[in-house]
Amino acid sequence: MPAKALDFYLPNELNASHPPEKRGLRRDHVRMMVLDRNTGGIRHDHFFRLADYLESGDLVILNNSRTIPAILQAEWLRNTGQISPRVEIRLARRRNEDSWEALIVANPVKIGDALQFSPELTAMVIGEKAHSPLKIIQFSKKGTDLFNIIYALGEPIRYEYIEYPWELDYYQTVFASHPGSVEMPSAGRAFSWELIFQLKRKKIQLDFIQLHTGLSYLLDEQWHQTPEENEEEYRISKKTMERIRQTKASGKRVIAVGTTVVRALETAARNDALSGVTNLYIDQQFPLNIADGIITGFHEPKASHLDMLSAFISEQHLLQAYEQAVACGYLWHEFGDMNLII
Known part of the structure; x- marks a missing residue:
């Protein structure tokens, strides 16, 4: 372009x-x-x-x-061990009923890492988007059940001009x-x-x-x-x-x-x-x-x-x-x- x-x-x-x-x-x-x-x-x-x-x-x-309230907070885990108690995840685009492209505001996140959003919801990092910082995450819930939890846990994306x-x-x-x-x-x-x-x-x-x-x-x-x-x-x-x-x-x-x-x-x-x-x-x-x-x-x-x-x-x-x-x-x-x- x-x-x-x-x-x-x-x-x-x-x-x-x-x-x-x-x-x-x-x-x-x-x-x-x-x-x-x-x-x-x-x-x-x-x-x-x-x-x-x-x-x-x-x-x-x-x-x-x-x-949807696309900003979520999660505990970041690797091999069942905690990497960070709290990281921010920004959902970017839904790929299917249980998978999203997401921006994980932490570095370096690896494929196989886990995200614990709540006792009811986890996700696994299953891939990366080419030429992009976005990761592909797969949730433990899908469809309406997933949206219901996102609405309960998340907050809307807002940029720096929103005070x-x-x-x-x-x-x-x-x-x-x-x-x-x-x-x-x-x-x-x-x-x-x-x-x-x-x-x-x-x-x-x-x-x-x-x-x-x-x-x-x-x-x-x-x-x-x-x-x-x-x-x-x-x-x-x-x-x-x-x-x-x-x-x-x-x-x-x-x-x-x-x-x-x-x-x-x-x-x-x-x-x-x-x-x-x-x-x-x-x-x-x-x-x-x-x-x-x-x-x-x-x-x-x-x-x-x-x-x-x-x-x-x-x-x-x-x-x-x-x-x-x-x-x-x-x-x-x-x-x-x-x-x-x-």
Whole structure:
């Protein structure tokens, strides 16, 4: 992947460290910057007025993946002897019912080492991911039983701009239903049930796909992941894909809520596969087959997500808009403001 993502200056005070609810706002009352794909024109509004920018018959696609508390603590054992009484494990991506790729914040962890999370849950290090610090761990539980224990023991992943350990509920969308994301699919966070009902009253369609987000930051810059290295599991129903086709055939627009949704939809269109794993990299050279617009948050300088946005709007217009967003005090990241490109 070419290192060409946009760079700009982002003051620290624009990193949203508190959920909107803790700033005295309803989740759907965050600000919204609206960009015209063709002209680069910029409008400033609030997210609860989203319906004003969509038309009857447009289709909004949301990601219903549910965030799990992906940071766990464990005793580190080797040959039944204790190496450390407490190490941090960050789940990165589910491989199957009982195995995950995980970042174990300890060195050097070896294949065959054991992790004791609780009297009910252990895991064995069974492999390594090539060209990555991630290990493959196999749990003693699987499926729903494993998720139940993870929810009981874990805490959500948060990065340095988050000043307080907010509870997991703050990292969920109101419609999240399928556990599996280790980081919140945050573009959908600003939706409330009231807004969803408002969209439906205007006969704006809504539907859901599922993409479980992986671990984006591996705690060491030498292990920076490109989109091609960040594989994520997705699933789209036949009914949803048919609805997408009908919407586009009728001349209406498909609006993706988040880069995760764009990635899943465009992978399905390119590979003719409604489920699987995507490592798709999208930039200004990529011909979008499904997504006509995107609802997203604001992305940090040089983030690969900015490359994806350049498939919707020119880099020049995008950079101008981001510079204006900085000047106007928009807030960044999962607890920040929203950007509609249409």
